[in-house]
Amino acid sequence: MINIVLFGPPGSGKGTQAKILAEKYGFQHVSTGDLLRSEVGNETPLGLEAKTYMDKGDLVPDVVVIGMIGNLLDDKAGKVKGFIFDGFPRTVAQAEALDKLLTEKSYQINKVMSLHVDDDELVRRLVERGKVSGRSDDNEEAIRNRLVVYGDNTAPVADYYADQLKLSDVVGVGSIDDINAVLCEHVNGVVGS
């Protein structure tokens, strides 16, 4: 089982690219944002707790997100060809927990691809998306906070994977197809095709 992390700030195209890669390689796309939005939509206790953080653009507590991923791995690990994680891990504690959960099952993260897009372009994309997404966190105030949270809490996760020699930097500006082609080169390097 191959495990890939698609890393990058909000608006860098992780969701779009993760969907394409999941389809192409037959991997399961795991977006913690989507999983949390589904809990919010179903008004579960977890969703009601998560919503207060999400609306402001803050991170949902590690224990909640790690628990969700732990359940998913218990359910699916070994039964799918691979996972492509999108929006997770977002803190070093989450990255450490993911390593531990995978190691317990004799798996590992094979590759982390980090999409790079400058802040002005990210804000522009997220404001545009907000006009159609209906997402309560695609407003300018929450967007600005999400970028600050990314810099403070999430960016260090790149160093965590760089230290493990698993990180590849990818330019996230250009056509979806061109960016996808670069990502596929990296994925091919770990699936051996």
Ligand code: AMP
């Ligand atoms: P996303 O769809 O990935 O942009 O995530 C939307 C929101 O869900 C984030 O701003 C956080 O509030 C929450 N969220 C998603 N993934 C995580 C995570 N791995 N850790 C903490 N909060 C998360």
